[in-house]
Amino acid sequence: VTAGGTREFLDPVRFLGNRSSGRQGYAIASAAAVRGATVTLIAANSALAAPAGVDVVSVVTTEEMRQATLTAAARADAIVMAAAPADFRPVHVADAKMKKADDGTSPSIELEQNPDILVELVRNRVNPSQVIVGFAAETGDVYGSVLEHAQAKFTRKGCDLLVVNDVGSEKVFDQLDNEVTILSANAQPVSVPKASKSTVAHAIVDELVQRLK
Ligand code: CTP
Secondary structure, X not given: OEEEEOOEEOOOOOEEOOOOOOHHHHHHHHHHHHOOOOEEEEEEOOOOOOOOOEEEEEEOOHHHHHHHHHHHHOOOOXXXXXXXXXXXXXXXXXXXXXXXXXXXXXXXXXXXXXXXXXXXXXXXXXXXXXEEEEEEEEOOEOOEOHHHHHHHHHHHHOOOEEEEEEOOOOOOOOOOEEEEEEEEOOEEEEEEEEEEHHHHHHHHHHHHHHOOO
16 A cells, blocks of 8 residues: 655755645555555655554655555555655756745756556556556546546556545545545446545455455
8 A cells, every 4th residue: 555645856955745644545554454454555754653563664755656666566466556646756856955046036847757656557467366446636627527537547547446536625635534436447436425534445445355356
């Protein structure tokens, strides 16, 4: 299980980050451990305490998360990508703190794309029965609704289940409750009504367990 938001440094003191607290991923790791799974939690920059009975690997950047996840995935029956890995990283990382220019100008930051860990896991599935669960953080926009964007992402990512979060209007980040829809290839979407992240975690693990061979 991956959780939290990765950080990409601009210089020794500044980074690009995101609002993921890690709560939903930690709750999934905990729910799976309670049910008897051997769990590795790959945690990025979360302030939460390690769940009981879970092996925690701490990472900072998307590349570190990628390495740790590929290593753990090699012996996993199931993978849950609940983390929010940063999609972009600065092309150049300054060795020393970037100083303000006296003339009032601001630096431009050139970004490059990070690897998509979920897509890589799906492409290199260690065995066909490995169950891979992705998450989708979506807001609706003029191009489509939350579920339309999520369906497109599900097809693009090729995972077995996609847990869809509507992240508009302060509904998810740093909240204690969550509300999700779980997409799968061979069944109708499952709506999990608003509940604690622990209850939602168990609902996700229920769907995952049904697909373990
Ligand atoms: N993910 C990943 N590696 C990345 C970015 C995302 O493995 N570099 C995973 C997330 O952990 C999640 C899923 O991909 O399980 C979808 O993440 P999301 O942020 O919703 O989608 P993106 O792929 O970043 O697409 P977009 O930002 O365009 O919506």
